Amino acid sequence: MTDWSGDIAIIGAGIVGLATARELQRRRPRARIAVVEKEDGIGRHQTGHNSGVLHSGLYYSPGSLKARTCVAGAAALARYCDERGIPLERCGKVIVARDDSELDPLHELYRRGVRNGVDGLAIVGPERLREIEPHVEGKSALYSAGTAIVDFGLVAASLADDVKGAGGAILTAHEVVAVSETSRTVAVETTWGDLEAGRVIACAGLQADRVAALTGSAREPAIVPFRGDYWLLPAQRRHLVRSLVYPVPDPRFPFLGVHFTRRLDGEVWLGPSAVPALAREGYRRGTIELRDGLDTLTYPGFWRLVSRHAAAGLGEMIRDASRRTLLRSLRTFVPELELSDLLPGPSGIRAQALARDGTLVEDFVVEHKGRVTHVRNAPSPAATSSLAIADLVADAVEVE
Ligand SMILES: Cc1cc2nc3c(=O)[nH]c(=O)nc-3n(C[C@H](O)[C@H](O)[C@H](O)COP(=O)(O)OP(=O)(O)OC[C@H]3O[C@@H](n4cnc5c(N)ncnc54)[C@H](O)[C@@H]3O)c2cc1C
Known part of the structure; x- marks a missing residue:
């Protein structure tokens, strides 16, 4: 049975939770930080089951959290991979318009990408498309030279090593089942012992709405x-x-x-x-x-x-x-x-x-309530954005 007490407990050892733990540990080297994960290992859900694309940030509405954190996060993650020797390949990407009806939306994507600050974008014709992808047909394409591929599972493992190396704890096989806030701390009950922390940050991915409900937050938006x-x-x-x-x-x-x-x-x-x-x-x-x-x-x-x-x-x-x-x-x-x-x-x-109301929530959602912060909506490109989301959460937690 684990009985841990410290400054910050982070629920969820996916790439967002681990990046957040690492960032907080980096900013506050003396803080006692634990990541609490229900599975036997880290990165077992979205972080370990995705396309592995380091998105450039061209899709998202200018000014949105997705746009800002994707552009900044992609650059930060590329630097991180370089420092740690994690393989990353800038293979580039084409978004292909197959007929005239897709040309306007393609040009709109290009303009969006430029507004979002994405470098290396170009609209190319069929001949250039054939040079880039000899077996692909299309009327026109948006070429993003900087888009890269990476294994987010390897990134998560490296982030976890950083957390442990800096004195943090990664408590696997600890499913959080209850959370209650007192005036000074947050009590976290898990299937393998109780924890007490000054702050809790939930990065629970597919269970985000249920973990939010455990702390008395609204169940909606639902996952x-x-x-x-x-x-x-x-x-x-x-x-x-x-x-x-x-x-x-x-x-x-x-x-x-x-x-x-x-x-x-x-x-x-x-x-x-x-x-x-x-x-x-x-x-x-x-x-x-x-x-x-x-x-x-x-x-x-x-x-x-x-x-x-x-x-x-x-x-x-x-x-x-x-x-x-x-x-x-x-x-x-x-x-x-x-x-x-x-x-x-x-x-x-x-x-x-x-x-x-049936609307798919477009942007990332981070909610603060008392001593608990919830990352409530972090679908794609949250793996690309993870280091930038971590920054954003750490900034909010530090302000208090
Ligand atoms: C098919 C697919 C393709 C994708 N492709 C890309 C891509 O190419 N590029 C990109 O940037 N993004 C992509 N994404 C999105 C990306 O994978 C996710 O945005 C990112 O992994 C989210 O990370 P996370 O840490 O929030 O969630 P997760 O990785 O799901 O981690 C959440 C963790 O919380 C734990 N947890 C939940 N409840 C509890 C509890 N009660 N107690 C303790 N622990 C708990 C879970 O076990 C899990 O480990 C894709 C996603 C999918 C599914």
Whole structure:
């Protein structure tokens, strides 16, 4: 049984919680800091199940937290990887407009990227696109030379080493089950002993709404898990994609669309889809967790979202379930793709906050209440932004 007491307890050893612990430890070397994680190890959820893209920051509304922290976070993370010898490859990325209807949105993305301060952006024609990606077809593309790939799991492991090296504790297999605030401290009850801290910062990802509710905060916006399944190109077909190939995103959704992602080990992943899931942490297709399913299906915001986007949602579910339908849409980028090129791959689950009125919460949300801070909505690009989110949280905590 652990009985720990100290200055700051951080709930969740994903990349956001670990980056925050490291930043606070860096600013206050004498502070006693612990990261409390329910799994046996770190980075077991979103941090360990994603596309591994260090986004440049071009998608997000100028001035938003996503825009600011993504641009700053990508630069900080690249420097961090360089210092620590963590592999990072600036492979570049193209966002491809396939027909005339996508040209205006593509140019709008370019302008957004420039306003957000992203360097190295260019609109290119079909010939230049062919030079960058010889097997990809399109009318035009937005080329982001600085976009990189990285293994966020390795970054998280290094951040955890930093925390431990500076005297912090990482308490795995400690699920937080109750939190109560007194006038001077916060008592945190876990499945493996009790903790007492001057401050608590919750970075609980897929469980953010439940952990918020434990501390008496509103349950809303609720987390609705969106599953993303990937497919893999067979080794002999990986030459079809050199770097990162993305569609022009649908502005109604905060997801980037099914893309082609080169990984550091040379694999090429196709995906992820974006379909509502009935399990927050079930990575096998078809997994249902009763509590998770009920929470989603009884949330009015979910049904409002469904009624607003029924056609798009159904299309995405069909594409997720049918390899042939997915192939048809992927072939609009890479016409040489065959059905046999789509091998089943891993899955990830996004923690996306959804408001009661059915709106997908667009920006990151950080909420402060008394001695507890909640990172309530940190979906993509929060891995890219993690060091900048950590800065932001540390600034807020220090002001007090
Ligand atoms: C399919 C997919 C693709 C993505 N692609 C990219 C990408 O290419 N680039 C990018 O920047 N971002 C990407 N993202 C987003 C990115 O992975 C997340 O934004 C980021 O990992 C969030 O980190 P986190 O620490 O907030 O959450 P998590 O990594 O989910 O960590 C939260 C932690 O809290 C713990 N926890 C929860 N409840 C409790 C409790 N009660 N007690 C103790 N511990 C608890 C969990 O076990 C978990 O370890 C993607 C995400 C997905 C799902």
